Amino acid sequence: MGEAKHLATAAAGGKRWWLVLGGAAGAVVAGVLLMQSWRAQPGQAATEPAGQKATAKALARVGKDTIPYDLVAAECVTRHGKEVLDDLINRMIIQQACEANNLVVTEEDVTAEVNRIAKRFNLDPQGWYAMLQAERNLSPQQYRQSVIWPMLALRKLAGEQVDITEEDLNKAFVRNYGPRVKAKMILLDRLNQAQECWEAVNKAPAEFEQLAQKYSVDANSRSLGGAVPPIPRFSGSDELEKAAFKLKEGEISGIVQMASNRYAIIKCEGRTEPIVTDIEEVKDGLYDEIKEAKIQQSVAQVFEKLKKETRVDNYLSATSSGPQDRSVISGSNIQQTGATQAAPIRRAANTGRATLDN
Template sequence: MTGKDANRRLTLGKSWVLAATGFVVLIGGVVAWRQLSGGPQHAEAQAPVQQRAVQQRPAQRPAAAAPAAAPAEEVAPPATQKIQTVAVVNREPITRSALADEALRRHGKEVLESLLNRHLIAIACQQQGIQVTEGDIDAEIQNIAKKFGLSVDRWLGLLKEERNVSPGQYRREIIWPTLALRRLAAGELQVTAEEVQVAMEKNYGPKVKVRMLSVNDRGLAEELRAKAAANPDSFADLAKDYSQDINSAAARGLIPPIRKHIGNQEIEDTVFALQPGEISPVLFVASQYLVFKCEEQMPADYDRIPAGSLEGIRNQMADQVRESKMREAAATVYEKLQANAQIENVYNDATKASRMPGVAAVLNGQPVSLRELQEECINRHGIEVLDGEINRKILQQELTRRQLSVTEADLEAEIVRAADSLGFLTQEGKPDMEAWLKQVTEEQGVSVELYVRDAVWPTVALKKLVNNQVQVTEEDIQKGFVANYGERAQVLAIVLDSQRRAQEVWEMARRNPTEQFFGELARQYSIEPVSKNNDGQVPPIRRHGGQPTIEEEAFKLKPGQISGIIQAGNQSIILYSLGLTKPVINSIEDVRDELVKELHEKKLRLAMADEFERLRDDAQIDNFLANTTQAGKAYQAAVRQQLQQDRK
């Protein structure tokens, strides 16, 4: 049986290989792009607080130390000498076995695919006598870090910070497969003389110095092209005034010289055919209409290559070509390995799992153990999963201390509440729990079991811990009514990032206090996208919306009046009043029940977050996996009290 007819084969395709061998290209972007993206936020039943890493002093490990990283050439790390207690929370242990179960439950499917990928590659390397040593991996990491001008430590830290890839995971799942596939593919790579010549032309060949004009309207492009053709010397001014490419417009249309074989073939063919001073026809490229003016046809740089260095440079070009072809060649090699592989997925098939206990998959007749998959899940996701289990343990302990419990009925009631609050209703107008569960689990890519365990259970637990503390007062109701149904201030706004610029704009607005002129100022000077793109118009301002300074100023103004300069953090804001809206609902009694329900839920959420923060801060936590410890505020207070008593 081949891989093509194997039972329930995993998806182990070309995309994974490209992802592994091209990881440097992807992660290189973090040097310039520093952003962590959070997952979608939901109002439904969910974990009320984000998982939090404990960042105090290093923890003292149990006697069994964690093993060192496995040799790169090994398929999987050995299962011996693993710490069996991974954390202690308020003197209660969390075992490695429990963590393995939870990590497997959340990440088993994706990790099994990665694990089998490496198995396939490792088998091929063993068959061909190829080894990738720790030294090879170290050298590759050093080379990559050097490309970005970083030390190895800083590079590895950046990977962890920006992509949540640990050094061990990077070595094992990125660098090792990359090097192994390179060596497997090396025999299939052919670099021709023509390819080397193309690389030489890219780096040392002729180029064209040009100016560019870019707009998104063909009619305007043709009009500007005609003006430029009639007066080529005007091209720089036309680019400055009309080009929608900000960078080139600022340089009066000048862009870096265009070389051959670098970008769009149509652009290259067009500009290399132009004579100095000549204007190109309009080209449509990447949803933009482009016009070029040739400033100079620049000769090749071959004569600048030092004598005796040409052969060395050609060899460098051949290496560049070989490297650029490596990813595709590696993917081809992997496709061949996959085509000949026999892969049987046991983990995702309950019937097969019952027949083959302890087996995650069978690859070419050899079993891949469930224990190995569990350990791989811990290697990749153990710290984040353990942090969630620590949070759960803290909540369980507090429920037990207060003699409270979370029942199946409590969980179902919370799911029904979430469905109702988000409008998942049956035709009879009743909460549609099934429709909600289908929506939320598909959206978040989790099972119903995981959704209930990770989102619903913590929500219910915290509600039980704080529910009696939450009271909605008459003052809350009055403020809620004004905020939701009261009059609102309609204004135009200009947001600026400096006091000096704000003073200049305010003076201009005061000299011509009309709605139209204020809108023009907003379009020209505001740094906030909504007001800038809508001539100063912003959503109406309500009372008790969380911006008291802005609210007070907005509601003081009469129609046509301009505010003073309002400081909001590092920004300066100027408002132009358009008047107040009329309330749609005048009687608070018409919406009292709805307001009470909404306000209670909001105050409950805040109380839940505060309670969890308190419990977490008070807890004594030794996290042996992350090598951190936290004494807990309660323990620290007790120690201080004892010390004070001892001094007496």
């Protein structure tokens, strides 16, 4: 995904399968995929006489007791198993598609992409990793294997060829450089409350800011009396844009339904003046922006298609997805098939895991 998008969402109201808690991945792979699902109680920690070799790998000793690997693995499954397993499943889906199409994403590819993104933010790779760790709690290894590798793999699967029309360029120019409506906005999530708010605004237009602080469900703009960034055209909210651009300075809109359970009341405070008026001055940048957006759209479509075409039986969440006409192993015999499943499990766990940049 583009560098802005894969930091959002990683964001974003969507499923954050990229941002997996990779530090627990090894334990969860052992605990989930090999179905070591027992969970011992603290009092059941293994004990051993001094000098006796532990029968299972111990990760810690507390007095005379040891805490074995299996106990830690089981706790990791309980706490983080769903997120880590979802990440492994998604990476395995992508990996199998790459193998079927003879596509490979190398360590060098991953490093080059990290370097490219870091440069865009005027940072060296180590500075970029440090920022991700501090602000997103995302380790370099997690970032490489659960964000960058899937992004590059899906881009290869989707292809880089996209059609960009003059209409695309003109809309992007208007969106980025055209006039915008300076506005304050009250955002609401219930129609009856929106009607109540609009009646209050209609009676006392001068108190719009105070009413925004009282009614708006958007915490950021509410604290600013409803102030929002200027509204451009072609930004993705047609109804909001139509209503905003009809207003003259000082006018207040009616109730604008933006989506299901999303309503807005807008107060126009004028228009911005375009700084760039000639599209030729910025055409190359617009082309790159549109190309990236269309590739991201194609990537999302490819991934959705792969998920629909791949049978997945998730024994941890007791859910299944994908085609229903294929024989799959059941949860009851997963332990017997553990040896045959080990190779793809290891590939999925290690996918995108590379030596970090120096």
